[in-house]
Structures are given as structure tokens and as C-alpha cells.
Amino acid sequence: MTVNYNKNEMIPAPVVDPDSKAFWDAVQNQELVFQKCGDCGRLRHPPRPVCPKCRSLNIEWEPSSGKGTIYSKTIYRKSPHPGMKAPFTVVLVELDEGLKLISNMVDIKNDDIKIGMQVEVVFDNLTDDLNLPKFRKVD
Amino acid sequence: MKSIKNKVAIVGIGLSGFSKDCKKTELRMACEAIKDALDDAGLTPRDIDGMIKQTDDSADEHAITSAMGMPNLTFYGETRWAGAPCGMVMQAATGVAAGACHTAVIYRAVNGGSGLRSTPSMRSSGQLSTADLLHWAFHSPFGLMTEQGAVAMLAERYMYEYDIKKDQFGPITVTCRQNGAKNPNSAYFKKPITMKDYKESKMVTDPLRALDCYEKFDAAAAFIVTTPERAKYLNHPPVMILGAAQGSVPETENMCGYYRDDVTGLPEMAVMGKRLFKMAGVKPKDIKFAQLDDAYTPLVPMQLEALGFCKKGKGVNFCGDGKKIKAGGRLPVNTAGGSLGEGHIHGMNHVIEAVHQIRGTATLQVKNAKIGLVATGAGGPAGGLILGR
Structure with missing residues (x-):
């Protein structure tokens, strides 16, 4: 784990509202899903109530490939939260379907995380009712 | 298109010192800055009929009218985020130009150093605003909880895309500190730094070092705007607003516009700049000095690119070893020190320094400083001003 x-x-658990509830419900079932416009099919993240392309309010949820690459990263040298031990790395993952997601990596040293690295989603089970979508390096 | 160009003047400025613990309420600090700005202009509280505040400030407009004894306030409003200083000036100026008010005050007072603040991320209803909700839903569960981390994420990608090497942001903070070292109001007066200091500065959120990031202070500032006609009878030559604009585009977030194709492009700054230059009728080459958002060093080259001072990816080259951006260079930047070299009051001091430059009263006075630019809110909702004589 890169976050201890x-x-x-x-x-720090996610604050969930009705626009994002389906995303987090899926994560608790170990699934990564993204909002998809019910009319034009455009994928989007973070979840929002309207399609910015066709203005449709119809929403579907599409399973993600879970595969992507590291787009950017930063190492926290001092923890901003008592629940997380520093140093740890935050990554911005670009998924194969083109959407980006803030996350952490598992099973890798902070210094070994590189932009462009291929990754896939895993689910970090933190408590009985909290999973977070994280990523591991794909060889 | 009709515009507010040359219809409104900045006629008064007030700026506190920068303290780690001023032991004053934000209301008192706001009143002191407003009093200074009124005195600077040669006006009284009775002359104020317009007021624009920053949404997050605890000292609200009604508390100010009571404390200061302002019996004639008939126009007020607010705006938020780091673009606010220029955005607030624009909104006040819009009120003056439209005739909704005659003379307006703009202020901020923030106990950032001592932390004696109200809850800045909450609306008055106690509900999170949607921009904050994005943060608490999708960023903070992964530990991305600070601006330093949020900007580091942009900076890392920026370095990757444009082959920027370690420590190349250093000359920006060194330049700001060298400017601030000559400014008696600066928290860093007589405390310049060198690249050696920069390289020894500790990593906070890679690739950002402590010296890439602003420090928090208790500080306050205020400005007064009015019509050019009234300005003739006041203490200083008027500083005219030639252009003013704000900027927000899809996926604009506070320091974390990650959900777009190009995360290093500052498109909200670009859309603001486009309107700003068009309104003023000038081009980047006409600008004699720039007060840029330097809360974090990587945002300075990104702004130079977004505002058209150089091509995309060339901002770090433009800053170089500091030669072009220091006093006497092609484009002197943050001549009083800015956030990194004077102190952080969310860009309010950047507006004040621009007024000093146009008046000719700056500590590091730029020669022939007849037209200058202020940009606030890099990496988030943007605001900008072009000021002149």
C-alpha cells in the first residue's frame, strides 16, 4: 500500500450527494462505473446532473474498463490528515475511456510511480462500509 | 460592444502589514484597510454608496456599514475564489459605470496566519458549495486535501509535457523575494533569497518545495473606485480601469481543473485575458508590468502562456533566470513581491502595487509604467485588470 x-x-470518507451516490454505491460493490448520457452516450466524470454536450438530464452508469495510465502525481511529505501516514502519493489516473480520476496506488513505492505507467483498478477495503477505488501497476 | 473602459478610476488604496498573529478581528482589519483607502482618496464613509466583498470573508458588508457609519450604501455584492480581487474591482466598476452607485469600496480581511477565521468553505446556509463538494467527494478521500497538493499535480504534468527540469521554478520565487526585500511593507523586507536557499528548501508536495508556496498571513486590503469626474477632486491622479474581466469555463475548479484534456492550460485565465485585452484595446507587448498570481510558482509561467505573453510551454523559458521578469526586465513581475515576496492577501496586494506603479509611487518603480496588468486566480476562477493613466 502506498497509503498507510x-x-x-x-x-476521510467521501461526502456523497444524490448526483454521486450511484458512483459510490458501485464502488462499495467493487465496481468502477462512470456517468453516461442517456441520450448521446457521452461519458463524464465527476458526476453532474446534465450532459454538457447535449444538455440531456437522462443518466446511465457505464462500467469502466478499470484500465488506464498515470497522468500526474504528487507525493505528500507531510500528512494533511491524521488518518493517513506520510509520505504517500496521490495520482491522477487517465482511464482508457478518456476520463480522469484522483486516486492512490497500491503495492508500489512512492518513488517508483511514474507518469505514463499502465495501471488497473483495485478496491481498497478500508472499513466494513468503505471501499476506495485505487490502482496497481500492470506489468 | 459597450464596455466600462475609461469610465471608472481607482482613487484610493489601503493595505495592512503582514502578520502571523495580528490579534484583531477580521472586521477590525477590514475597517482599518477601508479607513486607509478613504483617507488615501480624500473621501469619507458618507461618500460610499457601493461595496463588493469576497464571499468567504467573515466581515460582511452590513457589519462594515455599521462599524464605519456608512449611511448611503445602496449597491453591494460579492464574488469568490482567488480571482476575486480583480473580479471585485470589476463588479464595483460595473456598478459605477452603470450608475448603480457613484463611489464603491472593495475589501478583503483574512486572518490566514493566526487562523482566527470563520468556516471559509461553508456557505452561510452551512451547506457545502458544489465546488467544495467535488473536493470532499473525489479528492480528499485520497489525501488530496491541500492547495499545495492540488497545484503540485498540475505542476508535475506541466514539467512532464514541456520537459521542465527540477528547480526551474526557483527563479520566480527568488525574483519575488528580491523585489519584496526592498519593500518596507513586506513580510520579507530585507530578507532576499538565492537559488541556493531555494534548492535547500524542503519538499512539501513534490515537485513543490516550501519556497514554491505562499505562506499564510493575517492581512487586509481595500480599494475605492469612482467616476473620472469625481476623481478630479481627490488626492491622487486617477488610475483608470482600461479593461476588466473574470473567467470561468467548463471544469474550472479551485486549483484542480483536472477533468479536461489539457490540465496545464489555465483556459479560464485565457478566456479572461482575451476579453481583457480586447476591452482595453491593447496587446501583451504594450504592457509595461504585470502583477501575476504567484501563490504557487508554476502558476506564473502558466499565466504568461494563457495571457499571451509567450507561447504554450514557453513560460518557464520566459521566466528563465529571472532577467526578463525582474525590475528593468522586459516584463517586470510582482514588483512589490507579490504573494511569495510581500505576503499573501489573495492577490489584493497585487492590485495595490499596480495602482502604485501607475501613480508612480512604487518602491521599485518601473520607468514609463503607464499601462499594467493584474491577474488573480491562476488555476481556478480567474480575474484580471488592465490599468492605466
């Missing part, structure tokens, strides 16, 4: 959690502290 301090289990005695609160772990």
Missing part, C-alpha cells in the same frame, strides 16, 4: 492508514483515527 492510521486505524485509530477517522479515515
Whole structure:
């Protein structure tokens, strides 16, 4: 794990609202899904109520390939939260379907994470009711 | 298109010092800055009939009218995020140009250093705004909880795409600190730094070092705008607003516009700049100095690109070793020090320094400084001004 959690502290759970609920419900079932316009089929992330291309309010949820590449990254040298131990790396993953997602990597050293690295989604089970979508290097 | 060009003047400025713990309420700090700005202009609280505040500030407009004894306020409003200083001036100026008010005050007061603040990320309803919700839903669960991390993510990709080497952002902070070292109001007065200091500065969020990032301070600032006709009777030659604009485009977020094709392009700054230059009727080559958002060093070259001072990917080359951007260079930047070299009050001091340059009262006075640019809100909702005589 590149993020070591301090289990005695609160772990920063996502704040979920009705626009994003389906995304997080899927994550709890170990699925990564993205919003898809119910009319023109455009994929989008983060979840929003309207399609910016055709203005449709019809929403579907499409399973992601879960595969992508590291688009950018940063290493936190000091933790911004008592539940997370520094240093840890935050990554911006560009998925094969073209959407980007902020996440963390698992099973890799901070210094070994590189832009362009191929990755795939895994689900980090933090508590009984909290999974987070994270990524591991694909060889 | 009708515009506000040459219809409104900045006639008064007030700026506090930069303290780590000023032991004053934000309301008191705001009142002190407003009082200074009124005195600077030669006006009284009775003359103020317009007011624009920054949404996050705890000192609201009604508290100001009570504390200052302003009986004639009939136009007020607010705007948010880092583009606010120029955006607030624009909104106040719009009120003056439209005749909704005659003389307006713009202010910010932030206890950023001592942290004696109200809840800045909450709306008055107690609800998160949608931009904050994105942060709490999709960024903070992965530890991306600070601006330093959010900007580092942009900077890392910027370096990757344009082959920028380690420490190439250093001359920007060194230049700002050298400028600020000559400014008696600066938190860093007589405290210049060198590239050696920069290289020894600790990593905060790679690739950002501590010296790439602003420090938090308690500080306050205020400006007064009015009509050119009234300006004739006031203390200083008027500083005319030649152009003013804000900028927000799809996927504009506070320092984290990640969900678009090009994350390093600052498109909200570009759309703001396009309107700004068009309104003023000038081009980047006409600009004699620029006060740019330097909250984080990588945002300076990105702004130079987005505003058309250089081509995409060439901003770091433009800054180079600091020669072009220091006083006496092709485009002097942040001549009072900016956020990195004077102190951080969210870009308010950048507007104040631009006014000093146009008036001819700056500490590091640029020769023939008849037209200058201010940009605030790089990496988020943007604001800009072109000021002149």
C-alpha cells in the first residue's frame, strides 16, 4: 500500500450527494462505473446532473474498463490528515475511456510511480462500509 | 460592444502589514484597510454608496456599514475564489459605470496566519458549495486535501509535457523575494533569497518545495473606485480601469481543473485575458508590468502562456533566470513581491502595487509604467485588470 492508514483515527470518507451516490454505491460493490448520457452516450466524470454536450438530464452508469495510465502525481511529505501516514502519493489516473480520476496506488513505492505507467483498478477495503477505488501497476 | 473602459478610476488604496498573529478581528482589519483607502482618496464613509466583498470573508458588508457609519450604501455584492480581487474591482466598476452607485469600496480581511477565521468553505446556509463538494467527494478521500497538493499535480504534468527540469521554478520565487526585500511593507523586507536557499528548501508536495508556496498571513486590503469626474477632486491622479474581466469555463475548479484534456492550460485565465485585452484595446507587448498570481510558482509561467505573453510551454523559458521578469526586465513581475515576496492577501496586494506603479509611487518603480496588468486566480476562477493613466 502506498497509503498507510492510521486505524485509530477517522479515515476521510467521501461526502456523497444524490448526483454521486450511484458512483459510490458501485464502488462499495467493487465496481468502477462512470456517468453516461442517456441520450448521446457521452461519458463524464465527476458526476453532474446534465450532459454538457447535449444538455440531456437522462443518466446511465457505464462500467469502466478499470484500465488506464498515470497522468500526474504528487507525493505528500507531510500528512494533511491524521488518518493517513506520510509520505504517500496521490495520482491522477487517465482511464482508457478518456476520463480522469484522483486516486492512490497500491503495492508500489512512492518513488517508483511514474507518469505514463499502465495501471488497473483495485478496491481498497478500508472499513466494513468503505471501499476506495485505487490502482496497481500492470506489468 | 459597450464596455466600462475609461469610465471608472481607482482613487484610493489601503493595505495592512503582514502578520502571523495580528490579534484583531477580521472586521477590525477590514475597517482599518477601508479607513486607509478613504483617507488615501480624500473621501469619507458618507461618500460610499457601493461595496463588493469576497464571499468567504467573515466581515460582511452590513457589519462594515455599521462599524464605519456608512449611511448611503445602496449597491453591494460579492464574488469568490482567488480571482476575486480583480473580479471585485470589476463588479464595483460595473456598478459605477452603470450608475448603480457613484463611489464603491472593495475589501478583503483574512486572518490566514493566526487562523482566527470563520468556516471559509461553508456557505452561510452551512451547506457545502458544489465546488467544495467535488473536493470532499473525489479528492480528499485520497489525501488530496491541500492547495499545495492540488497545484503540485498540475505542476508535475506541466514539467512532464514541456520537459521542465527540477528547480526551474526557483527563479520566480527568488525574483519575488528580491523585489519584496526592498519593500518596507513586506513580510520579507530585507530578507532576499538565492537559488541556493531555494534548492535547500524542503519538499512539501513534490515537485513543490516550501519556497514554491505562499505562506499564510493575517492581512487586509481595500480599494475605492469612482467616476473620472469625481476623481478630479481627490488626492491622487486617477488610475483608470482600461479593461476588466473574470473567467470561468467548463471544469474550472479551485486549483484542480483536472477533468479536461489539457490540465496545464489555465483556459479560464485565457478566456479572461482575451476579453481583457480586447476591452482595453491593447496587446501583451504594450504592457509595461504585470502583477501575476504567484501563490504557487508554476502558476506564473502558466499565466504568461494563457495571457499571451509567450507561447504554450514557453513560460518557464520566459521566466528563465529571472532577467526578463525582474525590475528593468522586459516584463517586470510582482514588483512589490507579490504573494511569495510581500505576503499573501489573495492577490489584493497585487492590485495595490499596480495602482502604485501607475501613480508612480512604487518602491521599485518601473520607468514609463503607464499601462499594467493584474491577474488573480491562476488555476481556478480567474480575474484580471488592465490599468492605466
